[in-house]
Amino acid sequence: MSRHRIVRGMDYNDEYDGYTDVYGHSVDDDCVSPTDQQWLYDRARGQHSMSAFIRKNKGIQEEAEDGAHNEDDEDEAFRKARRDSESFQMPQLDEMAQAKLSSCVDEVRSVVGDSVSERHIVETSMRFDYDIQKILDEILNDETNQKEKEKQRPTKLKVSATATTATSKPNTTPKPTPTKITLAAVKEAKRGFEIASPKAPASPVVSGRNTPVDIGVGGDEAGRGAMAIFKVSKDQANRNTQQLYQLERSEQKSHIHMIVIGHVDAGKSTLMGHMLYDTGNVSQRVMHKHEQESKKLGKQSFMYAWVLDETGEERARGITMDVGQSRIETKSKIVTLLDAPGHKDFIPNMISGATQADVALLVVDATRGEFESGFELGGQTREHAILVRSLGVNQLGVVINKLDTVGWSQERFKEIVHKLKSFLKQAGFKESDVSFTPCSGLTGENLAKAAQEPSLKAWYDGPHLLDVIEHFKVPERSIDRPLRMSVSDIYKGTGSGFCISGRIETGVMCLNDKVLVGASREQAQVKSLVMDELTQTSVFAGDQISVTLAGVDISNVTVGCIICDPQMPIPVTTRFQCRIIVFNVKVPITMGYPVLLHHQSLIEPAVVCKLTASIHKSTGEVVKKKPRCLGNNSCALVEVETSRPICIERYADFKELGRIMLRVAGVTIAAGMVTKIR
């Protein structure tokens, strides 16, 4: 039929896309880095068989990261884990040396704890011929000048890589059993459970480099192995994301998403409404209309809240029910405001809003009695603060609202600050990341302009609220990782098809890209991208966008599903292991406990099907294997099973998508991170 094709108008680039994808590039084409070299099977290098190669690469160690609650360390550990997992492997040794090494490592671990990486210990011990004293000296000295070591790493890697190829030669038939046992022992000493260590040789697929790799390699990764490769255009496959980002965004203001949280009736919506009005985002005319209408209902104090509370139900009842969205521009930033509902019953909505936020504004009511009831007597102030912290928000602005009702009293301000400070520290916020601002949402004092009120000016000369927002740090965006977007809303757009709105968690999405949707992994094409009512050609991690998809049915897209890169799809599973921190619970968590799983915007019924181990909160050691139940404030490793398959990532791979929240009967009982996917 070829003569029926319009050959003249044919785009050869398009036509041969498939060709290059199928045959790809041979590994010989490009220069391969030595770190990659060890993962590649190369007959020419004298590794005799594939099986020998696989055996050799068995012992992949990964550094588990430390405590969930210090973000900076976390980042550090995360980076370390990534590198170590890609490059470190246990050196091949004879039995004697192996045993010596493992006892050495145990010994060292008991002194230095988990702070030092496995490979570091192993290397040092080999250097000092297993002399404990010397090794310890060396390691402890090292810790002080860790920074310099970091730089030297790459050269070291090469050494170890070549060393292994050399040592592997005499052991053409190595004894796999002793090797295995030592490894297990080493791990036990380290942590007691494995965070993120795949059983079979890990493929570099999970590493998040944006190169097309055969996803069939990592056989044990749930779902990944069974996947066929989805073809994408060459453009999409070989995109240089950093360059694109520089090109598109370098001259724009940086984006930040801010969620406003707090107890019901703390004045969140009013505060934000007034802020929008003051910054000129709401026209005089609209404001006048709100004023008139709210007066009619006898609720004039709600006039600013109506800017964000738009549905009839919300206005009639005077409470926010779903997250309202709006945006303001400051001198250096574009800030998307997410106005969360404060009422207890709408916490699921608040969670889905908080998963999209980078920073948070905690609003508390300064009125006597109101603050106390919102903070102490089972109010939402506490729960909200803990929730946003568990969802990865680490910068918090505390707004002491309605100070006009207590006559701008400094004592009251100090009292509240004092109470909140100690609580927030407990919740895991660093003191330097928390600021306190007095203001009044209704009168507009200290919002967008510095304080005017004499009685406030008398004792307060700090920044006004807009200034506080201005000074939030913009978090790092993972632009060069594979695309992940979480869907938070589905609606009919103006044109044909339907719109999906959500946040790009990682990666880049461009017009005409092919993407996979949800757990069913249906393929779709991006037809249009809209951000803040402006069409875009490409959007980046951290953006809040709506996208129109073609080639997928509306019934297959649900709120909470994940849109991902076809070449590195997200794992789909019904069962995964996670490390949880149990909050205050009325009844203990046992096996078979039914919970609601919150993951991004997804809410799914799930069952805690196995309590693997309860672990020590700070050190991460196993306190008890298979505990009978988990009580208040404990930390544990559990397995969770959902009834339907869901898209989820390990925390070690994608921090953004590895956080979960467990709720029962309207109370958050635990927060956690995914450590293993079945």
Added chain:
Amino acid sequence: MKLLGKYVDKGMQGNVTLMPEESEDMWHAYNLIAEGDSVRSTTIRKVQNETATGSSTSSRVRTTLTIAVESIDFDTQACVLRLKGRNIEENQYVKMGAYHTLDLELNRKFELRKPEWDTIALERIEMACDPTQSADVAAVVMQEGLANVCLITASMTLVRSKIEVSIPRKRKGNVQQHEKGLAKFYEQVMQSILRHVNFDVVKCVLIASPGFVRDQFYDYMFQQAVKMDYKVLLDNKSRFMLVHASSGFKHSLKEVLQDPAVVAKMSDTKAAGEVKVLEQFYMMLQCEPTKAFYGKKHVLAAAEAQSIEILLISDNLFRCQDIHLRKEYVNLVESVRDAGGEVKIFSSMHISGEQLAQLTGVAAILRFPMPELEDSDDDDDEDGAAGGDNSDSD
């Protein structure tokens, strides 16, 4: 269920004649009949006749057959029980040893013969034949975009329909879509109530939701009922009850059944009772962990020490195929009763029973603390106690 005849001798052998009257009775029958029992009932069988000339005709005849049960199927939605086995009493149509599948029907008696009747089975008959136990309640648990319409009978909770609609969120200047989506969702839920709730049987309809969804829905439903003249709804307006629940998932039925207003209305139903006992167990586990245990090993040890005050056991353990295993559980129940303890047999079709089945299926609240149980190493606690058959715990 009607008990028409019971002949059980001292050796616990014998037969029982029963007549199921409502769909719930099928569930009881499913729990009664085990593999290896023989069941006699009237059935329809296709019979082939060969005439002298060699031509064959087939006809369907109603006949009474006795089969030795080999496999049991229960459809939870339609409440149909299907028994497959070999014929053990020859008659003019069916040879010995020929396979037949009996469909137990409502209002047709069947005779069940067991090689050994145990207390659990006899109790089950008693319970099934108790007419006071039947109190049907319908419950709608909902949240924005999700609703479950359930029927709660004495021993079963059936999800009649699950409605999932994605409702667009509110967004700047586009509230209509949200409100339209909501109205559509309410319409679907209302239609589902009209279709699935039989107001002749159902005494009370619980509408449970977080926030104001239930109020909104209630208002919408009766506005529509007046407009469209839905007589059924208007006549039964007093039977609707609004209750708080934390979400629209099936789990939250548990909260609904714990609501004081609901408890007052249906205190004697099995479902509410079970929820209460399970809650009691969890409270004990929280306050005095050495007085609450679960898992076969721990509970058996506690039973040996005669320390069990309340034994919670899921009925799916008694449905297991392994006769020895079943016997073990029956002995456990009997020993607890002999020691003056209380035994609560949970229906695995209820929410709380489902949870108990996940929790190894057996749990106990003790009279006195037994810390030594906790210390005993529980390395291989995974004895698959819940491994009976979970086919029905959807």
